[in-house]
Structure formats: C-alpha cells, structure tokens
Amino acid sequence: MPHVVFAQEIDDTPDEEFIPTYTLGDQLLSIDLGIVIPLFFALGDDGIASTQLSVGGAGALYWGAFLTNEIAVGLDVAGSFMFTPNRRTLFLLPIAARASYFFRRYPFEFPVHLGLGLSISRLEEATKVDFIAKPGASVYWNYNAEWAFGLNAEYWFVPQIYIGDSPPSADSRIGNFLSVTLSALYRF
Numbered sequence: 001m002p003h004v005v006f007a008q009e010i011d012d013t014p015d016e017e018f019i020p021t022y023t024l025g026d027q028l029l030s031i032d033l034g035i036v037i038p039l040f041f042a043l044g045d046d047g048i049a050s051t052q053l054s055v056g057g058a059g060a061l062y063w064g065a066f067l068t069n070e071i072a073v074g075l076d077v078a079g080s081f082m083f084t085p086n087r088r089t090l091f092l093l094p095i096a097a098r099a100s101y102f103f104r105r106y107p108f109e110f111p112v113h114l115g116l117g118l119s120i121s122r123l124e125e126a127t128k129v130d131f132i133a134k135p136g137a138s139v140y141w142n143y144n145a146e147w148a149f150g151l152n153a154e155y156w157f158v159p160q161i162y163i164g165d166s167p168p169s170a171d172s173r174i175g176n177f178l179s180v181t182l183s184a185l186y187r188f
Contacts, residue, residue: 021069022066022068022069022072022187023066023069024066024067024068025065025066026065026066026187026188027063027064027065027066027187027188028062028063028064028065028066028072028074028185028186028187028188029061029062029063029064029185029186029188030060030061030062030183030184030185030186031059031060031061031183031184032058032059032060032061032062032078032152032181032182032183033057033058033059033181033182034057034058034059034152034179034180034181034182035055035056035057035058035179035180035181036055036056036057036058036080036082036092036156036177036178036179037055037177037178037179037180038051038053038054038055038056038082038175038176038177039051039176039177039178040176041173041174041175041176042173042174042176043172043173049173051082051175052084052085053082053083053084053090054082054083054084055082056080056081056082056083056090057080057081058078058079058080058179058180058181059078059079059080059181060076060077060078060079060179060181061076061077061078062074062075062076062077062098063075064098064100069102070101070102070103071099071100071101071102072099072100072102072111073097073098073099073100074097074098074100075095075096075097075098076094076095076096076097076098076115076117076134077093077094077095078092078093078094078095078096078134078179079091079092079093079094080092080177080179084123088123088124089123090121090122090123091120091121091122091123092119092120092121092156092158092177093119093120093121093122094115094117094118094119094120094132094134094156094158095117095118095119095120096115096116096117096118096132096134097115097116097117098113098114098115098116098134099113099114100112100113101113106142107141107142108139108140108141108142109138109139109140109142109148109150110137110138110139110140111137111138111140112135112136112137112138113134113135113136113137113138114133114134114135114136115132115133115134115135115136115154116131116132116133116134117131117132117134118130118131118132119131119132119156119158121158121160128160130158130159130160130161131158131159132156132157132158133156133157134154134155134156134157135154135155135157136152136153136154136155137152137153138150138151138152138153138183139151140183140185145187146186146187146188147184147185147186147187148184148185148187149182149183149184149185150182150183150185151180151181151182151183152179152180152181152182152183153178153179153180154178154179154181155176155177155178156175156176156177156178156179157174157175157176158174158175158176158177159172159173159174159175160172160173160174160175
C-alpha cells in the first residue's frame with residue numbers, strides 16, 4: 001500500500017517591517033476629522049464658567065517637514081463649529097506653526113506636538129482674532145511606508161483679552177477646548 005507524504009515549504013524570510021526613518025526635508029501631510037468639546041471659560045476674578053456650547057465638529061490639515069528623524073515642524077490649519085443654547089453658531093479657525101517630536105514602537109508612532117498661532121473666532125457678525133496654544137498628542141499605526149492612520153487629541157487654549165471700554169476688559173476670558181480627531185497621514 002503506497003504511503004502519502006505531505007510536504008510543506010517553510011518560508012524563513014521575515015515579514016517586511018517598516019521602520020520609519022526620516023531625514024532633513026522629508027515631508028508629511030495629514031487630514032483630521034472629529035469633534036471639539038468646549039470645556040470651560042476661565043473668567044479672571046469670576047473663576048470658571050460653563051461655555052454653554054454644544055459639542056461640535058472639528059477638522060484640520062497639517063503639513064510638516066522633518067528636521068531630524070524625531071523632529072518635524074510645519075503649519076496646522078484647523079476649523080471647528082459649536083452651537084450656543086439659542087442655536088447661534090460659533091466658528092473657530094486656528095492657524096498655528098507646529099513643532100512635533102516623534103516617539104516610536106513599531107508599528108506605531110507617538111508624536112507629541114505644540115502649535116502656537118492665531119485663532120479667528122466668529123459668532124454671527126462679531127469676529128475676533130486671538131492667540132492660541134494647542135498642545136497635543138497622537139498615536140499612528142503605520143500601514144506602510146507612505147500611509148499611517150491614527151487618533152489625535154489637542155487642548156485648545158484661547159485667551160480672548162479685551163482692553164478698553166468696548167467691550168469692557170471685564171469681558172475678557174480664556175476659552176478651553178478639547179479636539180479629538182481621526183487622522184490619515186501621508187509621508188513623501
């Protein structure tokens with residue numbers, strides 16, 4: 001009686017791993033979509049107050065260039081909208097220079113970043129330009145050498161300072177918001 005023998009080829013070559021390595025001038029572009037959560041207003045002598053704003057939508061575009069394997073600098077343009085209790089819409093448009101530092105553990109990257117710039121806010125006919133600071137952190141899963149997908153969280157710190165009588169300086173406040181977005185990042 002003949003014996004049947006099964007043979008299986010064993011592939012000893014390891015799976016290809018993508019280890020991100022960047023040099024001066026390597027670039028990245030990301031698009032982010034998610035939500036913005038209005039946290040509170042700090043009102044100086046009056047303390048902390050509710051924003052009375054709804055959770056809103058947020059999005060951003062970021063372009064950056066690497067200076068070293070770990071450090072990237074670039075420009076971040078974001079936007080968000082939220083609603084007041086009487087359904088008026090507050091728009092925020094932050095434009096910030098951003099510096100990022102990348103930590104890595106294959107297949108993930110963990111950039112921490114700080115953006116500093118200006119925020120244009122608009123509520124009906126009133127428009128104001130203020131300073132903004134946006135510290136944040138992200139986690140990206142590297143799909144391949146070009147694409148990564150992840151999650152971002154940024155704290156938006158927006159001091160809105162009035163000087164003079166109209167509006168009075170007593171109306172000055174510091175807005176505190178949290179944006180949480182999903183992100184697609186492309187490297188080139």
